[in-house]
Amino acid sequence: MFDELRKRISSAVKGFIKKEEKEAELPAETIPEGRGITKEPVLSVDTSVSTRIKGALTGSVKLSDDEVENFLKELEDSLLKSDVSYSATESFIAILRKKLEASRFKPREIDEMVTKEVRSSLLEMLKGSKPGIDLIKFVKERAVTGEIPVKILFLGPNGTGKTTTMGKIAAAMKRNGIESVFSASDTFRAAAIEQTEHHARAIGSHVIKSKYGADPASVAFDAIAYAKAHKIPAVLIDTAGRQETNRNLINEMMKMVKVAKPDITVFVGESTSGNALTPQIMEFSKYMKIDGIILTKLDCDAKGGNAVSIASTTGIPILFFGVGESYDALVGYTPEFVVDSILHN
């Protein structure tokens, strides 16, 4: 996961070797000492001979405007090629530009120090986004106040991992002592009901189902009634997937929202959808409020740019990443997780 973004962002090692070769041609006293290939990928700044000479003489150096701009241009191209949205790239570059222009660098540690600035700029940008709801904490708090069941609706285009993710959430709840009921509201595909039942059995959750073709909202209504009657704190509502632009699906979801009145609506999207992901989310959010996003299949996503830009582009926080098919392959979103995965520090 994030491999391509990481490679692009830290394309350094290649550039770094080239630079080392360039340095070998310089007079010995102008070569900053002690720069070798470190284990961690380090970004590479193409510094001019004059910057390095000044650095060698004074012990600290400011990057010239050209050096900053060339570096930023390269980084900007890399981010855009890795599916980071234009607006996210621009805000990141703006934060980083300020830092690079204001900083003085030790000549021997320019690349390491610039990498640190990149890290802190990425963190600053990601931390600027709205934090997501902690689902487990939310249900626990509601259980204390007695406002249960908490109803969580999972929706999104087909095949993104809605049913599997619902299973993962139920498993995480179970580990935290929270019982849940599944609403098998994907009545669009005959096998979907069995699939939901299969997950419920494996996790030890309850399941409410109806027949193939039944009204999905009425199944949710029954699941909520069951949870109320049995004081089960969470109802997890599975839904059918289709093309995000499919009008029937949108109508079905709107009816679901009206009938089930979910406390939390989660959009489940594939991180591998590339640039198609944001329009998918925006299409759903035209008709209903999306509270959080779970980005699945990050383990299959070489680029990883969506993880960086989704919150800043859509204004909707990422709650979790799906990183595999097993029930425990769910990672809570933190800006640090994203940045560490990219920069490997």
Ligand SMILES: Nc1nc2c(ncn2[C@@H]2O[C@H](COP(=O)(O)OP(=O)(O)OP(=O)(O)O)[C@@H](O)[C@H]2O)c(=O)[nH]1
């Ligand atoms: N590698 C990987 N596979 C995943 C992940 N999440 C789900 N899958 C797989 O993706 C496939 C589709 O998952 P489902 O949960 O059936 O997706 P869905 O959105 O419910 O599909 P529909 O109900 O047909 O719309 C399954 O093979 C899952 O095992 C993930 O995070 N990583």
Ligand SMILES: [Mg+2]
């Ligand atoms: Mg499904």
